[in-house]
Amino acid sequence: DAGITQSPRYKITETGRQVTLMCHQTWSHSYMFWYRQDLGHGLRLIYYSAAADITDKGEVPDGYVVSRSKTENFPLTLESATRSQTSVYFCASSQGTVYGYTFGSGTRLTVV
Amino acid sequence: QKEVEQNSGPLSVPEGAIASLNCTYSDRGSQSFFWYRQYSGKSPELIMSIYSNGDKEDGRFTAQLNKASQYVSLLIRDSQPSDSATYLCAVRTGGQNFVFGPGTRLSVLP
Numbered sequence: 689d690a691g692i693t694q695s696p697r698y699k700i701t702e703t704g705r706q707v708t709l710m711c712h713q714t715w716s717h718s719y720m721f722w723y724r725q726d727l728g729h730g731l732r733l734i735y736y737s738a739a740a741d742i743t744d745k746g747e748v749p750d751g752y753v754v755s756r757s758k759t760e761n762f763p764l765t766l767e768s769a770t771r772s773q774t775s776v777y778f779c780a781s782s783q784g785t786v787y788g789y790t791f792g793s794g795t796r797l798t799v800v
Numbered sequence: 801q802k803e804v805e806q807n808s809g810p811l812s813v814p815e816g817a818i819a820s821l822n823c824t825y826s827d828r829g830s831q832s833f834f835w836y837r838q839y840s841g842k843s844p845e846l847i848m849s850i851y852s853n854g855d856k857e858d859g860r861f862t863a864q865l866n867k868a869s870q871y872v873s874l875l876i877r878d879s880q881p882s883d884s885a886t887y888l889c890a891v892r893t894g895g896q897n898f899v900f901g902p903g904t905r906l907s908v909l910p
Binding site: 721729730731733736746778786787788789790791792793794 | 832834836842846888890897898902903
């Protein structure tokens with residue numbers, strides 16, 4: 689299917705575990721982003737990527753790792769999950785500087 | 801720190817009325833402005849973009865930008881219950897990154 693897809697939709701994990709959230713887009717957009725959305729904080733940028741093998745930190749990168757070996761994939765890894773990382777995570781992509789983002793459907797992550 | 805502010809709401813309007821959503825931003829160098837709609841439990845959906853001072857209309861939606869006042873607004877004419885959602889203002893302050901406002905929750909009453 690064309691578009692941007694995230695998996696899983698829901699995930700429950702234990703404190704200290706490593707977990708990877710997947711993001712895949714079929715448009716060949718250069719730019720991809722990871723946001724988390726929390727009540728009281730809105731959408732906050734975790735990491736972004738301008739192209740394959742180019743990534744950079746956003747506002748709240750601590751505790752997260754990203755990679756982008758292929759243009760279409762941008763996984764987000766929580767190396768050792770903490771309860772404060774309980775959130776809804778959105779992946780987004782964009783064609784370029786004058787365009788808005790298209791968001792994936794989100795992953796609701798609960799760390800217990 | 802670059803900031804984008806919105807009234808959190810809820811903003812309640814009767815069906816058929818005009819809903820007016822406002823957003824202010826701190827970075828005078830901002831170039832691109834976007835409005836997203838987010839239904840509860842769903843992802844944000846782009847509904848409007850505006851880059852130049854003035855008004856931009858798209859169906860029932862009008863975006864207004866005033867760079868001198870660092871102010872962007874979204875008007876929704878003939879509001880419908882299906883417009884009930886949270887509206888996020890996003891400002892591109894440089895490069896590819898947006899700063900999102902906290903969102904305004906709109907409730908359209910039948």
